[in-house]
Amino acid sequence: MFTLTIDENSYTCQPGETVLDTLLRENINLSYACKKGTCHSCMVRSPDVMPPQTSQTGLKNTLKTQHYFLACQCYPEQDMCIKLSDQSDFYRMGTVIDNKLLNRNTILLVIAFEDAFEFKAGQFINLQRNDGMTRSYSIANIPQQSNTLEFHIRRLPDGKFSAWLHDEISIGDSIAVSEPRGHCFYLPERREQGLLLVGTGTGLAPLAGILTDALAHGHTGPIHLFHGSRDVEDLYRIDEMRQLAKQHLNFHYIPCLSGKQAPEGFAVGRVNEIALSRLPDLKSWRVFLCGHPDMVNQMKKQVFLKGASMADIYADAFLITLH
Amino acid sequence: MSKTLYERIGGEPAVSAAVEIFYRKVLSDYRINRFFDNADMDKQIAKQKAFFTMAFGGPNSYTGQDMRNAHAGLVKTGLNEEHFNAVMEHLGATLVELNVPANLIAEAAAIAESTRNDVLGK
Ligand SMILES: Cc1cc2nc3c(=O)[nH]c(=O)nc-3n(C[C@H](O)[C@H](O)[C@H](O)COP(=O)(O)OP(=O)(O)OC[C@H]3O[C@@H](n4cnc5c(N)ncnc54)[C@H](O)[C@@H]3O)c2cc1C
């Protein structure tokens, strides 16, 4: 018999019972539909110990490494602490150490922490203001010795939080940062696999982190980054990316402009259409899509139809909640 | 106890493999892809898994009434016999592609066929 702990409460998992059985017997509200490992509605997380292998069958690899598992398929092999959802609201304070323009409407914000901040490049955090207003932003770098996180923040017309970050936050200010979230990140496996990265606007932030991570892990397969916006003034880090492409023969950078004017060296058209026309067969590719929700959702379907497997498609749609 | 069709076809891994092939066929079929147009991919994949688990006679808690409810909105926008036949076609072709033996395909098709009236709201 093993003990299951959720928050402050403990429950006993009887021999032959799954985690789902125990929680249902104890009247814990957990959704489930099939009890056969198919629907994934009973997915929970074991932050401390690796769950049994069979309870992770069929999950995306980035979920597996974060110890997500299916409660209905899990016969515990030791005591487990269980998190029902990602909504842990633990914030820690960081200090802004840089805030500068990347282009006419995007800033680079760098936040430093006293202790190590564990995350995977490509994940996002929530920033919170004193009045409780909260927004999600993607981490643009890989874990650093200096415990710093980088963000790319675009000012939206009449956007409350982005304007506050642009206009009122300066070096030395402290700011509340949540734990990292999301499962759009690179795993150092199948290094010969092709990687397709497609982003609009500040969708480059998570992609830059993922790219740095893949290169640092010695990824050998081709890596294609398509970064799109309307006008050239809304792209950024163009020279750095071109430089990187010179240093790494397997890395290809294609800046795309959907507006009327496109100087030499830029592809003309929508970033997802350009990517699909240049890479017509995506069978066995790993795909990362970040930025505008319409682009992300359309492209998910398109890359799937071009052969990418659902388990290899990672996406972060920068959803805006209307308040 | 004899094994269920779901187990004989291969359980969860078989369902996952089938969903990928089947859903590509459905999304590429101009006769029916409009029904799946504005759907969130991840949620749809989960529903397709439910579809296959059901067609394989696997564990599911769907009743005829649930099938009616799930497709009622589609019936309002014109879901008819021909669309149903198209889905049956893709189900068969998918299982052939996966080298599922003909007798098991026939069993799965019979289960899917049995939902026809509920799906079409008749
Ligand atoms: C997973 C994730 C990752 C993200 N990563 C990044 C990132 O790396 N970089 C980044 O810049 N952003 C990112 N975002 C977006 C970010 O979280 C914010 O949504 C964005 O900064 C806008 O917040 P805001 O407060 O400035 O705008 P809001 O005040 O929320 O307004 C957003 C827009 O909607 C309009 N609007 C607001 N209310 C209404 C209404 N009632 N009717 C009509 N229009 C309205 C506003 O005019 C504005 O243009 C991410 C989002 C998600 C979900």
Ligand code: HEM
């Ligand atoms: C062949 C028999 C069929 C079976 C057994 C079946 C089964 C199912 C099941 C189990 C669901 C999930 C319900 C839920 O949990 O919400 C579902 C949803 C759905 N089905 Fe079917 N289906 C069949 C035929 C069809 C046909 C012919 C179409 C259209 C061409 C169709 C289109 C859809 C759509 C679009 C949804 C999602 C609805 C939503 O998003 O709420 N189905 N189906």
Ligand code: FES
């Ligand atoms: S209840 Fe469906 S996967 Fe667990």
